[in-house]
Amino acid sequence: MTDIDKKRQELKKTGVPDWQQASKVFDERAPEYNKWFEGSLVYEIELAALRDLHTRTAGRQLEIGVGPGHFAEALGIPLGLDPAWSPLLLAAERGVKPCQAVGERLPVLDGCLGAIFLLFTLCFTSNPQQVLAECFRALSGEGKLVLGMVPLSGKWGQALNAKKNEGHDFYRYARFYTIDTVRQWLDEVGFRVVEARSTLYQSPGLVKKYEQPRQALDEQAGFVVLVAVKEGSAATTLDAETGNKVVVTSG
Numbered sequence: 001m002t003d004i005d006k007k008r009q010e011l012k013k014t015g016v017p018d019w020q021q022a023s024k025v026f027d028e029r030a031p032e033y034n035k036w037f038e039g040s041l042v043y044e045i046e047l048a049a050l051r052d053l054h055t056r057t058a059g060r061q062l063e064i065g066v067g068p069g070h071f072a073e074a075l076g077i078p079l080g081l082d083p084a085w086s087p088l089l090l091a092a093e094r095g096v097k098p099c100q101a102v103g104e105r106l107p108v109l110d111g112c113l114g115a116i117f118l119l120f121t122l123c124f125t126s127n128p129q130q131v132l133a134e135c136f137r138a139l140s141g142e143g144k145l146v147l148g149m150v151p152l153s154g155k156w157g158q159a160l161n162a163k164k165n166e167g168h169d170f171y172r173y174a175r176f177y178t179i180d181t182v183r184q185w186l187d188e189v190g191f192r193v194v195e196a197r198s199t200l201y202q203s204p205g206l207v208k209k210y211e212q213p214r215q216a217l218d219e220q221a222g223f224v225v226l227v228a229v230k231e232g233s234a235a236t237t238l239d240a241e242t243g244n245k246v247v248v249t250s251g
Helices: 003-014 019-028 030-035 041-051 070-075 085-093 128-138 155-165 179-189
Strands: 061-064 079-082 097-100 113-119 139-149 191-199 223-230 234-238 245-249
Touching: 019 030, 019 085, 030 085, 041 070, 041 139, 041 191, 041 223, 061 070, 061 128, 070 113, 079 085, 085 097, 113 128, 128 139, 128 179, 139 179, 179 191, 179 223
Parallel strands: 061 079, 061 113, 079 097, 113 139
Antiparallel strands: 139 223, 191 223, 234 245
8 A cells, every 4th residue: 555545534534625536526527617707797896805804915826726727817927827727718818827636735946935825715625724734834034825714604605515515526635724823824824914805795595696895804704815924024905096116914
């Protein structure tokens, strides 16, 4: 038995899926996964929250869990990583340079990235703390982590968690977390949150109108964005009212 086989057996015992299990459905049903974004008001609301961020990113940028590349294309992220190959082919068609790998073992040098986007991905990883540790390693001293998540306690988190418990094909291996849990993990790795947005307050299945994102961290929101920097580093953001640059120091 190889070391990989042993690791997979250990994960099965703990109930934590390995990346092959978790990504299989996204690989096999990539066209269906891709079609979800087309004409989706939910996607537009989530994208608006990301575009509303004032923190500036620079340098090489990577999205972990890029999927078919809709967010990467819209946000101008040139590099995309995902364990599922079929969605990566769709991302490549959108101009995203694809890389098949997992967030727990990023195939990049220490400190080589200026920004990492981790959108709707942490909940599908086998070891979220390790993913965050890898992000910390790969980011430069002034690098930014942009993390988008569905909080567990809100209506959306509860609805998706119910789908997981029902064995839904796309969500059966997902594990949703509270904002406090993710912030604790960020602190433990050495990150500090410097900016946030919350949006998607309409109920699942009842999204009928556009929403403006709120500058807050709200567990009841359907989508929350956290921008984190390394402890002791400074982030350049813009004042929401004046548009002037503001330097936020972490630590």
